[in-house]
Amino acid sequence: MALIVLMEDDAATRTLVASVLRKDGYDVLSADNGLSGLALIRQNKPDLVISDVQMPVMDGFAMLQALRADPAIMAIPVVLLTSLQERAHMRIGMTSGADDYITKPFRPGELREAAAAQLNKRQMQAAVQTMAVEAAVQAALEDQKHHLSYLYEQKLASELSEKWPSADGTSDDEKFSNATVLFVDVLHYAALAEKLSSSELSDVVRQFYNNAGDTVHLFGAKHMQFVGEGLLVVFVDSTDTDSVNHGLRAARAALGLLDAARRVQKFIHSQFPTHRLPRFDVSVALNSGPVALAKLEDPLHGGMHILPVGDTVSATLLLQKQAYKAGWQIAASVAMLRGVTGGVTTGGRALVALPGRSAALDAAELLGLALQA
Template sequence: MPLIVLMEDDAATRTLVASVLRKDGYEVLSADNGVSGLELVRQNKPDLVISDVQMPLMDGFAMLQALRADPAIMTIPVILLTSLQERAHMRIGMTSGADDYITKPFRPGELREAAAAQLNKREMQAALQTMAVEAAVQAALVDQKHHLSRLYEEKLASELSDKWPAADAASEDEKFSNASVLFVDVLNYAGLAEKLSSTELSDVVRQFYNNAGDTVHLFGARHMQFVGEGLLVVFVDSTDTSSVNHGLRAARAALGLVDAAKRVQKFLNSQFPAYGLPRFDVSVALNSGPVALAKLEDPLHGGIHVLPVGDTVSVTLLLQKQASKAGWKIAASVAMLRGVTGAVNTGARALISLPGRTAALDAAELLGLALQT
């Protein structure tokens, strides 16, 4: 029977989480602060730790730092609980060695899925060996956490100044023999623009793309840029993200973007109930293959702009348009799915005709991450 240590200072939440986990057959030990919880971890060496961020005596981040510094318990997976208003906690937790996070309030099903995914991590890692996923994910996170934190802050600062990702004018184009490209576009944008003022629409779009930016950053995007109302993102393998391959990180980012759209829809329902707005929704396309990041000099404003180019990028943009007509939330080329075999669940599969191309594209609908049993 898997053992879980739960740290949560709120008695009601602690009781709820423990009840859900015990109902699934797990043994649960609980603590109401980080100090007591960490001692439970050291004494019992559980299979999983679930911890709130805000706790007395020792908060979740300090507890996580102490856990990762102890060789006897450093590889135990940790899930952090944080509120929707504390988005910075998500970034800090992921770059400090957390394996996952759950935002409050959460559904019991979300908790079950997150716990099951971490408890089955060894089986997942075995299934993903053909995708070059390193077995020692926890050790890599510990070794690289300081570097990841610095890398994230550099990217975020550059993005906020409208210069991310920056490029050296003297440097050459970057070429990747295999990368994953994600393109997300807002559906019904024209209908929203018709019924909302420019200020209201900008608030809605900003809310979604703030969440989208956080999501792609969390999963190690190499490059992102806006294309019309859409967002184009490139993921590549590098030493900074060597623990999980680019295809799986792109898939997780795509699922996060769909969830972000659902949160925006809830916001519209609460703020504009009488407007009769079309549904705020997105469609996402994923594709893998060779990609070049071309560095172009701006003759009017100076500086260097980075432009993703190549057939892989072109196919991704076309796939999103065609798949959205079929009602697919996330469409993935079979070329991309081969890199995440066993890690995701797929639905319908079809040969999709793309405008301007002679051959149809073999693609499938991506439904979610697979739970290994």
């Protein structure tokens, strides 16, 4: 049974949070200030700490600093509780070593998700280890050059296509309560199109999307399709991916797409050294939530087309555009990151305003995998 130490000076909030956590089966020890809470942590070595920021005697930031300075308890994850007015100060908490934060007022579901995500760290770190098998695949992708023979690429595509899902001829949509959506878009595409001929641009685009298709296939994508110059990919949990969840596989694919872009940049540099082209780069967004794969009949040409639909999909497309403006190569919603807690490393975090949506999306920059020794 997981043990949680809760620090909150407001008695009503403390009672509410403790009640929600105990209802989920956790043991909870409570304190009304940071100093008393720190003593409980040192005495009981809990699995998780949930702490308010503004408290008497010792506030949440001071408690966090003391916890991270103590080797005996420094590895315990910490979730901070903060009011809307304190949002500007949360960078201090995250920089000081907080693992997550929740803004008051919050829904019980948000609290449950944040607690479960932190307590899932050990399990997720084990899942990351299973990805060691993919190291050879990544090395092969990094070594892959534009001069690979057509025969080799055809053989690889044939092997990968055996795992690729196809329409079953029915009109039933596939619905997933939780999936991860990845959207990657080529930056500076208009500038490339202006300076290259159509055949030259075709070579460049083919270089990237051949690599991109291989990458998402290798990490077990359920569905992919082009959206303009971008590529939309859906990952779901399945039985043939060594139990690595869809979020972690999507994160791995996103990092692989950055590698693919770097290979294309080398190709451009070697093929068009005098064109003064903008750097070939991509921007990626990741988001998790409910997704439906709608099966649509083509009335003109016959056959079946699959279209990913839902708020998760539309939010991912919008997040990619806004994240690029913020300078993030890979942006991931906090909903997605909570599913891979302990498995990835992140950078900046912000509330990202999405055009046409009433609420901003809590997101962070994904930097890499948190591979453990």
